[in-house]
Amino acid sequence: MKINGTPYRSVWRPTEDPQSIRIFDQTRFPWEIDILELRDVHAVMHVIRSMQVRGAPLIGAVAAYGLVFALQNDPSNSALHKAAEELISTRPTAINLRWAIERLVTHLQNIPPEERVSAGYQEADAICDEDVKVNEAIGEYGLELIREIWERKGKQGRVNLLTHCNAGWIATVDWGTALAPIYMAHDAGIPVHVWVDETRPRDQGSLLTAWELGSHGVPHTVIVDNAGGHFMQTGDVDMVIVGTDRVTAQGDVANKIGTYLKALAAKDNNIPFWVALPSSTIDWRVKDGVKDIPIEERSSNEVLFMHGITDSGDISRVRIAPEHSPAANPAFDVTPARLVTGLITERGRCDASEAGLKSLFPEE
Ligand code: MRU
Numbered sequence: 632m633k634i635n636g637t638p639y640r641s642v643w644r645p646t647e648d649p650q651s652i653r654i655f656d657q658t659r660f661p662w663e664i665d666i667l668e669l670r671d672v673h674a675v676m677h678v679i680r681s682m683q684v685r686g687a688p689l690i691g692a693v694a695a696y697g698l699v700f701a702l703q704n705d706p707s708n709s710a711l712h713k714a715a716e717e718l719i720s721t722r723p724t725a726i727n728l729r730w731a732i733e734r735l736v737t738h739l740q741n742i743p744p745e746e747r748v749s750a751g752y753q754e755a756d757a758i759c760d761e762d763v764k765v766n767e768a769i770g771e772y773g774l775e776l777i778r779e780i781w782e783r784k785g786k787q788g789r790v791n792l793l794t795h796c797n798a799g800w801i802a803t804v805d806w807g808t809a810l811a812p813i814y815m816a817h818d819a820g821i822p823v824h825v826w827v828d829e830t831r832p833r834d835q836g837s838l839l840t841a842w843e844l845g846s847h848g849v850p851h852t853v854i855v856d857n858a859g860g861h862f863m864q865t866g867d868v869d870m871v872i873v874g875t876d877r878v879t880a881q882g883d884v885a886n887k888i889g890t891y892l893k894a895l896a897a898k899d900n901n902i903p904f905w906v907a908l909p910s911s912t913i914d915w916r917v918k919d920g921v922k923d924i925p926i927e928e929r930s931s932n933e934v935l936f937m938h939g940i941t942d943s944g945d946i947s948r949v950r951i952a953p954e955h956s957p958a959a960n961p962a963f964d965v966t967p968a969r970l971v972t973g974l975i976t977e978r979g980r981c982d983a984s985e986a987g988l989k990s991l992f993p994e995e
Contacts, residue, residue: 835887
């Protein structure tokens with residue numbers, strides 16, 4: 632995707648300095664385009680924890696490079712496994728992180744230590760290249776879905792979509808998952824409009840999704856998290872589409888806190904609720920998402936304070952609760968498969984069920 636006309640990926644290895652990676656500091660969007668240079672594993676763990684990089688597929692890709700950085704001083708098996716465990720612990724819900732690290736460990740442990748760094752870079756680059764292709768395929772399958780809605784509406788008006796959090800190109804290496812079909816529909820001339828949930832407490836919707844859509848010229852409206860149900864009742868939502876951080880073998884979906892309530896409201900209003908994901912987001916080891924997916928609990932300060940930009944252009948933080956009130960901050964929730972209309976993957980669409988997933992991924 633492009634920023635001010637220049638094409639970018641969300642993580643890249645510059646040709647002039649290939650022992651490092653570059654990422655955007657996502658805590659500065661949309662006010663500043665700040666590029667960070669990373670060259671050691673501790674810096675990688677820090678940007679993942681602080682959410683300067685975020686979004687399940689991007690976390691996995693960046694962590695893969697982190698593991699390679701860790702091997703630069705010590706490529707031994709023990710260093711490999713220690714760094715792998717430390718990286719995996721940085722964010723517990725998004726399974727792409729574990730997937731990327733396990734893929735690298737499996738690949739590297741069969742390679743002589745002195746060749747591990749260069750082989751690791753190649754594998755991490757491959758994870759990034761594959762992510763771009765996979766998201767492009769998700770975009771094409773999702774585009775068909777939006778086209779079907781457009782045709783069902785007799786090509787009248789516009790297709791109104793609602794999304795939660797940010798599952799766009801900056802949450803992946805490129806394209807995004809839930810936003811890829813929307814970009815493609817817009818580019819194909821289908822008049823789409825997106826209701827963008829603000830997504831408290833980190834505001835990934837109002838800060839990131841609105842910025843992404845606006846940069847691409849996609850019509851959108853930011854709404855507070857509690858408004859979605861209302862717009863579903865007034866007939867202003869044709870489809871909900873979200874990304875995910877982990878899908879279980881039976882099709883339960885972990886995603887940003889608040890997703891479950893959107894799915895409940897969609898069910899009550901007979902509105903299709905679709906989830907877009909690369910297969911690296913499927914956790915085949917887990918079935919019951921509500922019981923078995925660990926939910927990341929983040930700092931209560933994310934709830935107790937808001938940050939934004941003042942009229943004079945300063946980024947500023949304000950407390951929005953009494954000084955001694957505690958806050959709880961689960962970062963994700965689980966939407967049971969029964970509330971999910973279907974899953975959009977790089978191999979096509981399927982039911983959110985064990986049989987549906989097996990039909991697309993028989994090898995699992
Ligand atoms: O806490 P975040 O911002 O990393 O959470 C991101 C989400 O919940 C996204 O919807 C999900 O990772 C899918 S990204 C393609």
